[in-house]
Amino acid sequence: MRFMTIVKTRETDAQPSPALIDKINKLSEDAVKKGVFVGMGGLGPTSQGARARLANGKITVMDGPFAEAKEVIGGYAIFDVASKKEAMEWTRAFLEAHIGLWDHDLEVEVRQMMDDPSTGC
Amino acid sequence: MTRQQAADAIDAVWRIESARLIAGLARIVGDIGVAEDLAQDALVAALEQWPTSGVPDNPGAWLMATAKHRAIDHVRRRKMQDRKHEHLGRVLEDRQISPESELAAAIDDHVGDDLLSLMFTACHPVLTTEARVALTLRLLGGLTTDEIARAFLVSKATIQQRIVRAKRTLAAAHVPFEVPRGAELTARLESVLEVIYLIFNEGYSATAGEDWVRPALCEDALRLGRILAELARDVAEVHGLVALMEIQASRLRARVSPAGEPILLLDQDRGRWDYLLIGRGLAALARAEARGGAYGPYTLQAAIAACHARAHTAEETDWTRIVALYDGLVQLMPSPIVELNRAVALGMAFGPAAGLEVVDSLTKDPALAGYHLLPSVRGDLLAKLGRFDEARAELARAAALTQNSRERDLLLKKMEAL
Numbered sequence: 001m002r003f004m005t006i007v008k009t010r011e012t013d014a015q016p017s018p019a020l021i022d023k024i025n026k027l028s029e030d031a032v033k034k035g036v037f038v039g040m041g042g043l044g045p046t047s048q049g050a051r052a053r054l055a056n057g058k059i060t061v062m063d064g065p066f067a068e069a070k071e072v073i074g075g076y077a078i079f080d081v082a083s084k085k086e087a088m089e090w091t092r093a094f095l096e097a098h099i100g101l102w103d104h105d106l107e108v109e110v111r112q113m114m115d116d117p118s119t120g121c
Numbered sequence: 122m123t124r125q126q127a128a129d130a131i132d133a134v135w136r137i138e139s140a141r142l143i144a145g146l147a148r149i150v151g152d153i154g155v156a157e158d159l160a161q162d163a164l165v166a167a168l169e170q171w172p173t174s175g176v177p178d179n180p181g182a183w184l185m186a187t188a189k190h191r192a193i194d195h196v197r198r199r200k201m202q203d204r205k206h207e208h209l210g211r212v213l214e215d216r217q218i219s220p221e222s223e224l225a226a227a228i229d230d231h232v233g234d235d236l237l238s239l240m241f242t243a244c245h246p247v248l249t250t251e252a253r254v255a256l257t258l259r260l261l262g263g264l265t266t267d268e269i270a271r272a273f274l275v276s277k278a279t280i281q282q283r284i285v286r287a288k289r290t291l292a293a294a295h296v297p298f299e300v301p302r303g304a305e306l307t308a309r310l311e312s313v314l315e316v317i318y319l320i321f322n323e324g325y326s327a328t329a330g331e332d333w334v335r336p337a338l339c340e341d342a343l344r345l346g347r348i349l350a351e352l353a354r355d356v357a358e359v360h361g362l363v364a365l366m367e368i369q370a371s372r373l374r375a376r377v378s379p380a381g382e383p384i385l386l387l388d389q390d391r392g393r394w395d396y397l398l399i400g401r402g403l404a405a406l407a408r409a410e411a412r413g414g415a416y417g418p419y420t421l422q423a424a425i426a427a428c429h430a431r432a433h434t435a436e437e438t439d440w441t442r443i444v445a446l447y448d449g450l451v452q453l454m455p456s457p458i459v460e461l462n463r464a465v466a467l468g469m470a471f472g473p474a475a476g477l478e479v480v481d482s483l484t485k486d487p488a489l490a491g492y493h494l495l496p497s498v499r500g501d502l503l504a505k506l507g508r509f510d511e512a513r514a515e516l517a518r519a520a521a522l523t524q525n526s527r528e529r530d531l532l533l534k535k536m537e538a539l
Contacts, residue, residue, distance in 0.1 A: 001340070034137060035347035038397065078397075080340065082136055089133035089180075096178055 002038060002080050002113040003087035005094070008071045009106050011046060020101040027097055031079065031090065038078035046072055071107065084112065127172040130180065135164060138181040139263040140348075142188055144235035147298050149192045153242055153260060154288035159195060163188035236261075237300045237352045240345075244313045247294045252287035253316045255280055261348070262341045272338050273323065310353070314362050314419060317345050321366050325373075326383075326525070334377055339370050350405070357412035360405045361420030367402030368426040371395040383531050387435040399430045421450045440470035457486045458494075465498055473505040493522035497532060509539045 016024075031037035043049075046064035053060050066072060077094070081087050091108050098106060139160060147156035163184045177183040243256040258264045258272075266284065270277040301309045324338025346363040353359045375393035376384050384390075406427055409420045416424065425446045432438040447463035460483055468476020480499050489495045500515030516536035520529045 033348065033351045035344035035351075036137075038401075080344070082337070082340065082344075083133065085129045085133040086136055089130065089137060092130075092176075 001082070001084075002078055003084070004111050004113055005077045005079065005087065005091050006109040006111065007074045007076065007094075007106060008109065009074045009104055010070065011065070011072045012104055014104070017101055020098065023097040023101065024094070027093060028077070031077075036079050036081050036086075036090070038080050040075070040077040042075040043073055074106075078113070084110070087112075122172065122175050124172045127176060128168070130176045131164065131167050131171060134167075134176075134180040134184065136263040138184055139164075140236060140239065140261045141181075141232055142184055143260050144239040145185065145232065146188055146192050147239060147242070148231060148235050150195060151298055152292060153239065153298065154292060155195065156192075157260065157288075159188050159191050160184075162191050233352050234300060236348070238298050240313050240349065240352075241300055241309050242291060242296060242298055244309070244316045245291060245294075245296050246309070246312055247290055247296060248287050250316070250319065252283050252290070253312070254319055255283045256287045257316050257345065258320065258341060259284055261345055264341065272335060272341075310356065310358075313349065314358060317342050317349065318362060318366070318419070320345070321369070325369060326528075334373060336373055339366070339373060342366060343370060350408075355412065357409045357414060358417040358419050360409035360412070361417055361423050364402045364405035364409060364423035365419050365426055367398045367405055368423060368430050371398035371402060371430065381527060383527055386429060387438075391433065391435075394430070402430065403427060416449060418450060418453045421446055421453065425450075438469070440466055444470050457483050457488045458492070461489070461495060461498055464502075468502050468505070473502045477502040477506065491522055493519045493528070493532075495519075496522070500535075504539055512536075513539050 028037060028040050046066045046069070049064040049066075051062045051064070051066065053062070077090075079087055079090050081090070087110050091110055095106060095108065142160045142163070143153065143156045146159050147153045150156055150159070166187050167180070167184060171177075171180075239260060240257070243260050244253045248256065254273075255269055258269050259266065264272075266277050266280045270280045273280070300306070321339055321342035324335045324340075324342065326334065343363075343366050346359075346366050350359050350363045371394050372386070372389060374395065375389040375391070376386070378384055402423070406420070406423050409416075409423065425443055428439050428443050428446070443466045444463065447459065447466050450459050451463060460479065464476045464479035464483070466476075467479055477499070480495070480502060483489055483495060484499070496515040497519035500512045500519060503509075503512035503515060513536050516532050516539075520532040520536070523529050523532065
């Protein structure tokens with residue numbers, strides 16, 4: 001079953017250190033070797049993004065940045081694993097990699113992807 | 122941390138780490154049965170300690186360290202018990218390992234080789250196919266005997282016995298824990314690929330039972346294939362097999378109706394195909410092709426699957442290319458089943474009469490005597506030619522032959538529609 005893990009954090013100008021990047025690369029390499037890695041991606045700043053909204057039947061588009069947002073989506077990873085427990089273990093390892101190398105709080109939302117055959121057809 | 126949370130974490134860590142753990146230990150002790158016991162001991166230690174101490178920061182490393190200590194104790198004890206024990210003596214000499222730290226470090230250096238050795242050992246030709254499948258799921262997939270039993274609809278005791286016997290057979294045959302070399306490598310690799318594909322197929326079209334598909338088995342096989350592709354990157358057929366499984370798995374949710382009935386390839390809603398998996402499959406196929414040389418059987422089958430995956434509608438399917446690929450496959454794996462598939466493609470590319478001609482030549486083949494897809498395909502071709510009475514009789518025969526109840530329903534429905 002596939003899980004998308006969505007990383008949320010306060011938007012900051014801070015760049016991840018080479019040590020952190022190295023740790024995350026090692027983690028994804030490990031996930032590839034263990035046959036569970038589907039994809040991973042970091043997202044650019046909201047100043048380069050936009051929001052489109054449907055409200056009361058009307059579509060509005062707003063360019064970034066989203067200054068009012070407390071937290072934004074910073075990146076995601078998709079794992080193909082046997083259980084939610086296992087997805088949680090990969091998520092724990094991902095957060096673990098940040099300890100001592102990243103000053104800001106992080107939250108990871110773990111969601112099963114519904115377009116997944118194991119959830120039924 | 123609650124006992125339940127700890128148990129969940131341990132379950133997950135086991136699934137992720139057990140193959141490497143067992144592989145590393147097997148290299149030290151030279152016996153996969155002992156290696157698995159040692160790994161299980163480490164697991165028991167985790168179950169005892171983690172609920173109170175919490176899950177360690179790096180649980181995989183914790184399990185490995187705990188298991189290593191036990192492995193070293195085991196080797197020492199065995200050595201003291203029997204100083205003439207040649208095998209263990211040789212293991213230690215060969216690797217020129219004396220201090221514990223070096224022994225421990227040696228495990229980390231060979232993870233890839235160890236995992237490959239474990240795959241080759243679990244799929245060794247001295248074992249029956251059933252035993253290879255069970256042992257592979259157990260040692261490399263990290264499945265419990267319970268999970269394997271459920272997947273294959275047999276009792277837990279049957280699987281337990283199968284695994285115990287397999288380990289005994291390997292020990293009795295003195296199967297070395299190693300990656301075979303030279304000509305043996307090719308033959309042994311074929312067995313590994315075959316086992317993985319068997320697991321996949323058991324999930325993809327269950328040969329028995331109520332469900333037409335069991336996606337968890339497909340996922341287990343895909344995971345094993347993806348691991349193998351990382352370990353044996355130079356081998357085209359490994360990528361070919363992964364490509365084949367990824368593309369076939371991309372259709373899993375399109376090939377079953379909400380009521381659980383099978384939907385055949387050409388009738389599937391292609392919008393329900395999984396394009397993430399198709400993308401991965403086509404990439405794996407490209408890797409297989411990039412290795413050069415003639416296509417092997419898995420790469421050929423993946424190339425056929427890719428023809429379907431690339432067609433946005435059933436009508437766009439490049440049947441001429443599929444026929445050509447089947448021609449290649451018939452050369453490599455001359456089998457009446459491949460011939461039958463080729464006949465289907467011929468019928469699509471050049472009309473039902475061309476397909477029927479080949480199918481008719483197969484009806485006398487004893488290998489296909491009880492095979493339900495022969496009358497099923499023949500029935501379809503006859504129906505297309507307007508020979509409805511004969512078609513109905515063939516579909517009825519196919520329905521009587523299949524072991525899968527969902528498939529039987531589909532065949533009977535088709536028959537009634539004629």
